[in-house]
Amino acid sequence: MNLISLLYPNKIILLLSFFIMVLWGYCLWFAIKHDKNSKYLILLLIFNIYYVPFYMFRMKRIKRENKIKRIAEEIYDSKFIKDTRDSIIDVLELWSSKDLQIDLQQSNENQNITEEMFQQWNFNFKIDNNIKKEAFKESHLELLETFNKTITLSQNKFEKNYPKLDDFQKYNDWIVLNKLAQEIKKEIK
Secondary structure, eight states: OOHHHHHHHHHHHHHHHHHHHHHHHHHHHHHHHTOOOHHHHHHHHHHGGGSHHHHHHHHHHHHHHHHHHHHHHHHHHHHHHHHHHHHHHHHHHHHHOHHHHHHHHHHTTTSOHHHHHHHHHHHHHSSOHHHHHHHSOHHHHHHHHHHHHHHHHHHHHHTTOOOOHHHHTTSHHHHHHHHHHHHHHHHHO
16 A cells, blocks of 8 residues: 555545535534524534534525515515505694694693694604605605704704694794695695
8 A cells, every 4th residue: 555545535534524614614603693592503512513414404494484584574564664654644644734633632632732743753754764765756755854854943943842732833833834744745645
């Protein structure tokens, strides 16, 4: 037996060991990044390369589950986008209708409806811009941003001391916001 024939099996084992160690490293990375169950990370660390083949099957299942979750989130996102659009339009409807505001005040006499209207706008409109971009056309977004700037200016004037609805409807701020909401609502619908 010569020296070269003795070296080849060692090189093959060395290459195979290197490949398995790379797979083990990939499994560790995947476990840390994607697998929420620390039990499997511990098994990878304890049993090292012997657990790699078993964990590869788990990785395949996790990838499949993540793909299904992403598809489900897309469905959820489309419903959320529609609900967000409807909510913003409903708040615009409230700002544009004096009668609706008065009815709301009469049904909730203990609440300051003026403050409630500002809070509803802030809650519904001050969300992620990507969601708003999905829900509205660019031209509609510009109109909504104009309304948002105007409502923010008005809100800053009151500094948490909102007038009652009857008084607020006499202010120039309410008149401007009401007309602006009516015009925007016509454009969006």
